[in-house]
Structure formats: C-alpha cells, structure tokens
Amino acid sequence: MTEAGGLTKLQMYIGGEWVAPSGGDYIESVNPFTAQPWALVPRGNAQDADRAILAADEAFRNGPWGRMHASDRGAIIHRLGALIEKHADELAEIEVRDNGRLLAEMRHQIAYVAKWYYYYAGLADKIEGTVHPCDKPALSYSKHEPLGVCVGIVPWNAPLLLFSLKAAPALAAGNTIVMKPAETTSATALKLMELVEAAGFPPGVVNVVTGYGKEVGEPLATHPKTRHIGFTGSTATGAHLGMLAARDIKRVSLELGGKSPNIVFADADLDNAVRGVVGGIFGATGQTCIAGSRLLVQREVHDEFVEKLAAFTKAARVGDPCNPATQIGPMANQMQYQRVLDYIEVARNEGAKLALGGKHPEIEECATGYFIEPTIFTGVTNNMRIAREEVFGPVLSTIVFDDAEEAIAIANDSEFGLAAGVWTSDMRLALKMSDRLEAGSVWINTYRDISYTTPFGGYKKSGLGRENGVEGIREYLQTKAVWISTAKEIANPFVIG
Template structure:
C-alpha cells in the first residue's frame, strides 16, 4: 500500500523543496529518498549548496530580530496555532514518516502525538520568568540577570524520529525567541519539510523556521561554521557530535548534543519477571530497535536467567513484522541498507566470538521480505560483556542477554561502555533500586518501567552520550543566554 504524499493540497506540494525564508527553493542537484520496506526510490529532494545555506542563515538572521521583539505570550499564541495545524494534518504527517523512515503506521501516529507534545511543553513557558533580580551592594540600584535568545540556531536532526525531533528542537528554540535553520537527515528529509510548511500555515513568520537538505558532513559543516550561527544543536551519533565540536571550536559558540546510547536493562533476582520480560521486549523492538534509549543489552541474575531468556524468545517470536502501512504491524524494516548491514555485521561478529543466535539473526522468511531492509527480532545468548555486541551501539532489533551473579559485578558491566544515556532497573527492593540509581553512570534511570522519556523532564546523556540536553525547563534554558544589568536610579 502506498500513501498519497504529493499534490497541490499536500504539505509537500507536488514535489519536495527546501524551505528558506518562507519560500520553496530547489537545487540543480538532487538526492533520492527510498522506501525502507521495498528499497525503491519514490522521490528526490534538493541537495543544498553553500549558497543555499547562506541564504537560509541570512533569512533567519533578519527574521529573528522581529521575532525576538515579541513577548513570550505573543510567541506562545503562534505555537498554539502550530499545534492546531499538527492536529489537522496528523494523519498526513504520520504517512510521510512511514514512507521515508519505515516505522509502523501505529508508531508513526504516536510520533506525531509526541511532535505536538513538544510544542505544547514549549508553549508552557508562556509566563516563564525571563530573569532574576539580585540584591545590590548599594541602595538605589538594581542588579538584574536577564535571559535572551542566542539569535540563529543551527539544528541537525537524525532519521529515527524525523518529525518528533524537528519539534523537540524547533519548539523551544523559537519559543525562546531564536530563529532556526534545520538540516534533517539525508535519509529522512520529508517530515521536516512538511512541518516547516505547516509552521508557515500556522503563522510562524517567514525566516524563523528554515529547512535545508543535503549531506550532513557537507551541509551540516557549512551551517556550523557560518558566521551567522550562534548556537548548534544536534541529535545524532557520537561521531557526528565530535565533528561538530571541532567545527564550532574556533567560533566558541554553545553546542547541545544528544548522542548515542547503549542502554542496559538490569533484572535483579527479586524482579517481577512478567513485567521485566514484557518491558525489556518493548524497549528492544521499538522502531525496529532504532532508538538511542532502546534496550541494547540485558543483564539477568543467574538464578532467573534461563527462565527470562526462554520467555523473551517466545515474546520475540510473537512480534508481527509486516508492511508498516498495515494497522496490525508491530515492527517495520530498518531504515537503510547501510543500517541493515551494520546490524548484520554485529550479529555475525558475535557468533564468530562464540555467542549463540537462538532466534532471528537475518531477514525474516518470506517473499514479502526479500526486498527492502527487513531484519528479524533477534536474541543472542552465550554472550560475554567484553564482546562488541554488548559494548557498541547496535541500533537494531537484536538483544544480547547476559547472566550476572553479584550487584557490584552488574553495575560495573553496565557502566563499562563509553555511553551514558539511559539505564533500566527491575527490582522490588527499594534499597537495591536506589543504590542502582546512585551508582549507574547515566543521565536517565528508569526503575520498574521503560520510556519513552517524558518531555516535561530532562533528556540528557553523560560521557559519549551527549552534552547539554533536551526537554522541559532545563532543555528550554539551553536556548537562552544570560545578560547581567547593573542599574543605578538614585543619586
């Protein structure tokens, strides 16, 4: 089944185009976009040049001055209008996500709910304080610390949540008074282009939200190094975060990075095994395992290991892998051939190192899975903590299950990777739970539950998983800088 994505009444118009200063902008060079379920190209998007990046940055710089001059309540009314437009176009947006990213239509609809929610949380700053007044040393004076927008924010987003992460960055940035130039992943550019058009329909002034498309290492680099850029925010790989830090170092501008993860699930001896198996499976197979907070490795106390592993395999066998446009599909394909091969290499490497693939490990059986980037839910046992599949981010529907004996042992294993985004703990013992919260070196810890993270909280990684953070009060403050004012008004 194919969705009708293009037409005069559609957000993408007759064909995709960049969105710069409120105008649709083409380029002589284009890049194909394929359907992960079939591997077939179904459209093309413009490939931005340095001139396009400069045009977008200048448009943002001009628009930002007027936008920053509006009050918070005035900006909030525009965000409220964006939410109404998201509601009106929710199904169209979900279909775009399915077509370019491959997640199921049910998951895509959930992503659009999250897209709206990010705007709603940002809108909640309508009456937020815009600074503080501190006691001065002398009477007849004020000492104020004001909060002001940076100006033009360069945002670079990944392919796994192409609509939601657009909103995660754009909503707080523009609510704070900034303008944004956003580059979506070259694999999934369409949702961002559609949302930029939707923002215009809602009354976001032209130039406040701009989208340029193209390769990250070229277009993203030009955005980071452009003289107009005053802040960079990225969700992506740790490698991409390192490159952006190098590219912005000479300018000494703030950078917010939400990077990779290698989330452990720790199942202690006293855990509710029904809940642990069910939640561990959900957290592994979300979006075909393509989530930075996914369950990447599960440690189970040796006394419960055999039962957990066998029950987890049965759950994995029940996951309905199917055409993502089907209402009953539970898991779609990987996003690209490159990502498929990366996951396959991890599985083959684990087998070569002595692990056992007890279920899955390749394409699902059947002619309908011969094309596209399908990968079966996969369970691996006989795994040592030193293996790459336990230490490196797989980003696919593959779970290594590892037994442990003692608390200190499993905490050391959980902390042993370079990543530090999300960890999950299952225990009915409050002492063990709180000790684990204290000892785990991760920006987020879930106890007896899984995500997704809630946008009124704070989504932040430690170590190679990030710098800064997203969501809620603390995420919003990332888009504001401080100005101290000393004012004498007497004598």
Template sequence: MATNVEVKRCLNFINGEWVKAANDDVQASTNPANAEEIVGYVQKSTKEDLDQAVAAASDAAKAWRKLSGAERGSYLFKAADILESRLDDIAETMTREMGKTFPEAKGETARGVAILRYYAGEGMRKVGDVIPSTDSKALMFTTRAPLGVVGVITPWNFPVAIPIWKIAPAIIYGNTVVFKPAQEAAVTAAKVVECFEAAGLPAGVVNFITGAGSVIGQGIIDHERINGITFTGSDAVGKQVGQGALARGAKYQLEMGGKNPVIVAADADLDLAVEATISGGLRSTGQKCTATSRVIVESSIYEEFREKLVAKVKEIKVGNGLEGDTWMGPCSSEGQLNTVLSYIEKGIEEGAQLIHGGKRYTENGCEKGYYVEPTVFDNVSNDMVIAQEEIFGPVLALIKVDSLEEALKVANDVKFGLSASIFTTNIQNMLDFVEDIDAGLVRINAESAGVELQAPFGGMKQSSSHSREQGQAAIEFFTSIKTVFVKGS
C-alpha cells in the same frame, strides 16, 4: 489502509518561500519496506543555498526576539493545531519513509503536537530572578538573551519529535532557526515545516534546507553567522560538530549514542521485565538512542527469564508498518540493514550464542524491503563488540551476573551513559541503582526507551555534551543569562 501515492519534490524553505536548490540536484527518498517505492525527491543543496538560509534567519532575528514570549507562543499554538489536523498524513509519510509502524508514527506525531503546546506555554513563564544588591538604592535582576541564529541538525529515526523538541524551544526563547534534517527522512520533515508556514510564522524565523552532511551539515558547523548548533546523531559525527563549533566559539549541544542496559534482579516481576525488554529493545526496530541493548540478568532467574523472553520474541510479526498486524517494521535503509547484519556476524565470530533470529527477513512479501529478524544473543560477555558498540537495530545481548553489584559494574562498563533501567521489587536495589548507575535517564520497573517531554533529557559520558534537552532545561542551551543592574541617576 491506502497509501498516499503522490511523489513530490521537497524544496528548501528559505525566508518564507519554498525554493529550488542552486544546483537543481535531487535524490530519491525510498520506502525501506519496499525499496522500489519512491516516497519523494529531496534536494542536494549547496553552500550557496545554506548562505541564503542563514542570511534569512539572521535578518529575521532582531524583529523576532523583540516580540513578547506570549506573541511567539501564539504561533506555536497555531502550529500545534495544524500539526494535529494533519496527524494521520504526516504519520503515514513517516512510516513510508523510515519504516516505523503506523501506530508508532502516530504516537510520535502526537508527541510533536504536545511539545509545541508545552513550549507555547513557556512564552508566559519567568526568564529571570531578582537578586539582592549590596546597594540599597539599586535593582539587580537577571533576564535571558537568545543566542541568535541556531543550526538544528536532526537524525532520521524520529523525524517529527526530535526536530520539534529542538525548534520549538529555540524559537520560543527568541532565536531563529536553520534546520537540516537527515536526507532519509526529509520528506516527513518538510511536512512539519509546512505546519510552521501555515501557522503564519514570520519569514526567516524557521528555514529548512536539505543536503549532504558533508556540505550542509559541515556548512552549519563552520558558518560564522550561526551562533549555536543543536545536534542529535552518532557520537562520531557529534564529536566533529563539537570540535568545529568550539574552534569558532559557537555554542553547541550534542545528543549522541547509547548502549543502554536493563538489569533484571532476582526479585523482579519477570513477565513485566520481559515485556519491557522487548518493547524497549525491539520497538522501532531498535532504532532509538534509548533502546535496550544489553540485558543483564541475575543468574538465579537467568534461564527462566531467557525462556520467557525468547518465547515472546518468537511472536513478533515483522512486516510493512502500514499493515495493521505488524509489530516491527524494516530497518530504515539498506545501509542500516547491512550495519545490523554485520554486528550480528561479529557477535557469532566472538563466540556469543545466537538463540533467535540473526538473518535478513524476506518472507510474507518482505523480499523488497530492508527487514531483519528480531535477534537474541546468549552467553554474551561485556567485552564483546556487540556489548560495547551501538548497533541501532533489533538485537538483544543477554549477560549473566551473580549479583546486583556485578550487574551495576557491567552496566557502567561502556563509553556511553544515556539511559538505563532496572526491574526489582526491592527498595534498596532501587536506591543503589539510582545512586550508582552512570546514565542521564534512569528508569525503575519501566523500559529504557522513554522520556517525558516536560523532563530534562540527556546523557553522561560520551552520550552527550552534558547539556539537557526538553522541559524547562532547554532554556539553558538556547539562551544566555544577562545580569542587569539598575540605579537611578
């Protein structure tokens, strides 16, 4: 398919207008499939620009919260229709900017449409309960109050879905937003904001600002007029967000890393387990917080599973995500590529056996991109770095165990607890897994990477701040309960 060759400068969107940053400084956003191709130019904004965005959001907050939920929802319905009409263009931009395949990018954008429509409907759902009072002549009930101005900080790996699943609930529940995307995916994020603009959202309700995390991200953390922060990214940065927000009394929500296991029990459907392990671990080049990373297999079927897995991995077509036969695209950036390669080297140094892949991929016209071969390690022990730290790349670590009990112990023996899956036909195995696994997302006979938009999403241990995103659970973060007692004079 033909690519869009337009190279544009992405401005900030503040108080309903697209504006240049105060310092007039930009950086190029390049295509990880071909580092010589510039997708767009992204502003390196200043604290002054952030102050303007926060002021706009603060000024718009009172009028926005006074609209009914149905009125706010009407804007989300319009934004959904506009996003849907621009789906192919936004998906193509996503593929060019961060590398995932075009079908995956289309699927993510379609999910953004569905999220907008879901939260548009939230405007008509209940926000409180009537509670019996001990005073028979009084009425007592709860309602919900928005936080006010919410800072939204998002990563590069899902530049449409993650911003929307934060922005949509934030505004439907009456908040206004200052949105800072990752610089690596800001061109795509700007196109999402254009959909909100085209929907006629009142000025200041959604503000968009790009810039370095050390400037704009830290500025959001520290800003006294930002009442809540919702963040998705690494656990190291997430802890900084939480500590900074706590220090000034702001509410915060963190979704961070994962080291997600799949357990393959002796009675599993091996073909199904292999397909799901590959899809869960290697789709999007392994750049998902819920991606399968550790593959814990019972010893009686270990060799058969390994053979089937490697045979399927060898069939994977690596290449430009805009090419129709590509199954796996590049890493998102040179830095991410180098990180993945360094973990592969670490695995070899620790004594894990590299049985497939492990090198930078430069064949078939891929020499200008940030490609890495899909990689499989054998003989991995759970104390190795590649079994403990999040790699965020297409690397699978095979771990042999003698029982389901041992598998659960190994699965839980990491600092993360985001998602986990098991393949088994035994109901007792399923029940034991649900009961004992330390993960916020538990999947049975399905890949670890996946959550439905209407269901709560979040992790345990150091994977999150123990809050939940998406579904109706989102109201718990974006609002506070207000208890009301009414009695006639």
C-alpha cells in the same frame, strides 16, 4: 511538492519561500518496505546553507519575531502544535514511507509531538529574570535573552519528533532556526513547513535546508552567524560538530549514542520485564539511541527469563509497517540494514550464542525490504564488540550477573551513559541502582518513556546538554546582568570591586 517521473519532488523552505536547490540536484528517498524510491529530496549546498542562515539572522534582528511579546510568540507556537495534531495521520504516513517505522506508532508519536509545542508555547512568557541581593550600592538584576540563529541537525530514526525537541524550545526562547533533517528522511520536515506557514510564523523564523552533512550540515554549523548547534546522532559526528563549534565558541547541545543496560533482578515481575525488554530493544526495530541493547539478567533467573523472552519475541509479527497487526518493521535504509547484519556476524565470530533471529526473515512480504529478524545473543561478555558498540538495530546482547554490585560495574563499564533500566520489586534496590548508574535517564520497571516535561540527555560520550522540560529552553538562552548604580558618586575610579 510536485511530481517528477512518478516521484514526489520536494522543495526547501528558506525565508518563507519554497525554493529549489541552487545546484539543481536531488537525492532519492527510498521506502524501506519496498526498497524503491518514492520522493526526490533537494540536495542543498553551502550556498543554500548561507541563504538560510542569512534569512534567519535577518528575521531575528530586523523582523517582527524579536519585537513580538513572548505571549504572542507562544500563541503562534501553540497554533503550530494544534496543526500538527490535526494533520498527525498525514504526517505519520509520510514518515512511514521515509523510514519504515510502524504506522500505528507514528500516528501516536506525531500526535504526541504536538505537546512539545503546547508546552513550550506556555513557557515562552514565563522566562523570568532575578533581582540579586547585591553588596554594592546598586540595583543588580539578570535577564535571559535568545541566542540568535540556532541550527538543528536531526537523524533519520524519528525525524519529526527529534526536529521538535529542538525547534519548540528554540522558538519559545525567541530564536530563529535553520533545521537540517537527515538526507534520507526529509519529507516530514518539509511538510511541516506548510503548517509553519499556516500557523503564522514570520518569514525566516523557521527554515529547512536538506542534503548531506558535509555539503549542508557543516556550512550551517560553521557559518559565522550561527550561535547554537543542536545535534542528535552518532557520537563521532557529534564530536566533529563540537570541534567545529569550538572554533567560534558556539553553544552546542549533543544527544549522541548509547549502549544502554536493561537490568533484570531475580525478584522482578518477569513477565512484565519481558515486555519492557522487548519494547526497549525491538520497538522501532532497535533504531533508537536509548535502545536497551545490553540485557543484564541475574544468574538465578537467567535461563527462565531468556526462554520467556525468546518465546515472546518469536511471536512478534514482522512485516508491512502500514499493517496495524505488524509489530516489527524494516530497517530505515540499506546502509543500516547491512551494518546490523555485519554486527551479527561479528557477534558470532566473538563466540556469542545466537538464541533467536540473526537473518533476513523468510516471509514473502518482507522479501524486498530491509528486514532483519529480532535477534537475541546469549553468552555475551561485556568486552565483546557487540556489548560495547552501538548497533542501532534489533540485536540484544544478554549478559549474566550475580549481585547488584556486579550489575552496576557491568552497566557502568561503557563509554556511553544515555539510559538504563532496572527491573525489581525491591524499591530500596531500585533507588540504589538509580543513584549508582551512570546514565542521564534511569527507568524503574518501565523503559523508553519520554515526556516534554522531563529533561533528557546523556552522561559521558552520550552527549552534552539537555532537551525537554525547563532545562530544554535554557540551552537556547543566554544570561545578561544589568547594574544600575544608586551611589551619589564613584568613590575611586582606579579601584574595582
């Protein structure tokens, strides 16, 4: 990192070297709290993408990484986790400047990110094959091998966490990686490369190229030496990357959009449900793919619950994300700020009733930043745009239901299927809901919990593949079957089987 005109000037990391963008151009990274630039991010291009892929391919085919025993690879990955844990506060401060998330939350989250590296470091030497009960005169067994060069493309809402969900299992599987963070939030990924060097990764095993999707992301995805594309982001972009990958029959893992229902039954602990609903939609200022943006409330407790919810939310402190007392920070960038305000206007025009928020807060310290008050709409029907499209902001749509069957029908009436929440004291009902809801994750009396041990991914247009847990590493492996004949001779060479 260097200074240029008062801004921190960053470099890309390719083949174990810090490099400037080949075109010489940079992108301003803007602090969402001040709406002022603080860093210059390299604006890479196809030439930079090619250089990174070739470096990763060379490291995979001819470097020490592929010849290294899995236990030794695991030790290096574990060291990276320890370094992340040691530098969590520094990484958190950078992330807050980049995307406006709460400092208290980022300190906790980045310290927790280290556990992904610990988990997959331990899994690296436990990828076992199988000996098959073959019906032929042969020893038949299978083994799991890495794919090669894997590309990870991650968004701006949780840059280092989402980077690690892809990098840790890909590396543990024995692959090399090229990561492209969002152009507006690249600083932590580049800072992480200092820790990658310190952990002892061979050159070319981990690379970071920054820039815009069209200029860098697509060249990475379409490069003939890329074997896997891992993407987190919008459904539209994921579909586009999926089509690009299909041309060369590349593997993809896509974690995409959501419009997740958070369902509150009349028998629930309403105070606890309020806290869960608030965390589900206003945590991270609503900028999470699993945001519980559709609140389904049983009719008999609807008014009481909304009143409790509005009172609790109204008391939340909006302001400087570095202040430990702040509970809701700014939107991550100007484009998303305007997008959310536009959706609020759409909801009003559709006839939804504004119960809380809906505008930039009238708070002095929020005057220049990309702030939007936590917003609650009531009177929403499931055919409104506000209930069907992903807003990705602090906007909650409240829908009334009468019984479990209606709740299930409303919840599943969506093109998305990433997550769902259920609040009830009836465990039979909870299990029924978990069986019937079309979602990759279902939380009962909690919301937004994730773990490195537990598979995560979506149904329907919310994605393909799974991250986390043992299933997460399988996305980065391919299976080879080996046959060793025990027959004395081939009986008939013209007959197979």
